[in-house]
Amino acid sequence: MEAALDDAAASFDPLRRTLTRVAYRMLGSVADAEDAVQEAFIRWMKADRAQIREPEAFLRRTVTRLCLDQLKSARRRRETYIGPWLPDPIVDEEEEEDVTLPLMLALERLSPLERAAFLLHDVFGADFEEVAETIGRDAAACRQLAARARSHVREARPRYTLEKERGLELARAFFDASRSGDMTALGSMLAADVSMHADGGGKRSAAQQPVLGFDDVMKFHKALAALFLKHGSELVRMSSVNGLPGFVTRESDGEFQTTAFEVEDGKITAIYVVRNPDKLRHLH
Template sequence: MTDARHEDAVVGFDTLRPGLMRVAYRMLGSVADAEDILQEAFIRWMKVDRGEVMEPEAFLRRTVTRLCLDQLKSARHQRETYVGPWLPEPVVEEEEEEDVTLPLMLALERLSPLERAAFLLHDVFGLAYEEIATTIQRDVAACRQLAARARTHVREERPRYQVSRHQGLEIAKAFFVASRSGDMQALGDMLAADISVHADGGGKRAAAITPIFGFDAVMKFQQILADKLREHGSTLVRTGFVNGLPGFITLEADGEFQTTALDIEDGRISAIYVVRNPDKLRHLH
């Protein structure tokens, strides 16, 4: 391969990388695994006869999707043996990602790998069923059925009462201040009656081993947490959108990062998602 052809191949892949990363991450819920998938796809891209590839983007999307389907087979067992609630690795962005929020990603976990692929490729990325059929190696009718079943399962997890970007970030800042200072009155005013807390420590950092449901239980938990945080400290690093939800990154007393994402409905926080597992936070460094 000439240097020029090699460079063109690299540039072509790098141009498509952001879109391919979106597919891989939404399929797997793991930044590290998605990066591994893209590395393998790049290796295959460099080996293929690109003169025979009519549509590089479609070819690479098929490659990435099929690699993700293989990865999901082993990931399912890992999730079943995971210590405590499992949450996707947090991706923190300045702007809100509207296509796949954290609750929807959790709903996708309940789907089969093929249902997940069909739903994401069609409903999120807007691909035709004919291309999806080629990608996952099923006929068009089967792909329609897979996407329809998936849609039924995840319909309830679509955002219903979205707040504006500004309002969401203001609520996130206010939640940080109230939860760290122990202002329980201010904190209580922000929470919905059916509030829930989901904390992912992965068995490697302290976290609630099961989700906490209900206003009274969450307020009791937040009071205990606030007492500890006043003693040990918690520093706000930045606010932003964590997997599409308003939230923030903090530096905790043990020197590790933590992300908090807030699902907000009708102006009140309906769910709190906290990632503490250091293995899921490495990319934030």
């Protein structure tokens, strides 16, 4: 039994990272992705591995099918979610840049099958025969699913190339201005149609609706600045957050928080803040 377990782990472990990336992009949750991958490992142990010619394709199919099952219950949970929902933040992982936070949010608007077809084919490079076998549709239907998904997410693709260092410089400037209360400096970084999205999940205070437009975002941050000056906000590190420039902080309640910025033409067009402690546990 122990030898069989070692054999299964030896062939599975090199693929675990890739499988976790598939699952996370399907689900937007680190914990749920890890659960799906662990269940796939259990099934891998029980499988007749000698008869499986392409272990990676087999395991990718297994993980995707598990995620499709999870998406049904995840969508029901999000119908009662308190405030805006954002995917769990992934920090300082270069490979995350192939699916940035805005694209993750665009994927939320797709059907589970559209999401699977798009991710498997467009992101992970699986051919449509594999996609068809994975989701139980023929290859022609999978092409249509991926095409529909592509048209829906096209607008979420970055239109401007932002050098990583420039992005982190802008994030650092935002941190300094927002925590010191320098509203002039803060305002100079924001686009006229800037929006702010904060995910507290009902566990920590956060705006219950997106804050839209320059004036309202400025008003919101003016109020926040007074709180930061009174209670403090510790910068943990500057980082990439789901492929966007941002930072991790520890706030006055001792909990982590991530802030990420969508930037176009040198101006911040969207601010994404995750405060829900359930989504930040993996950062510890």
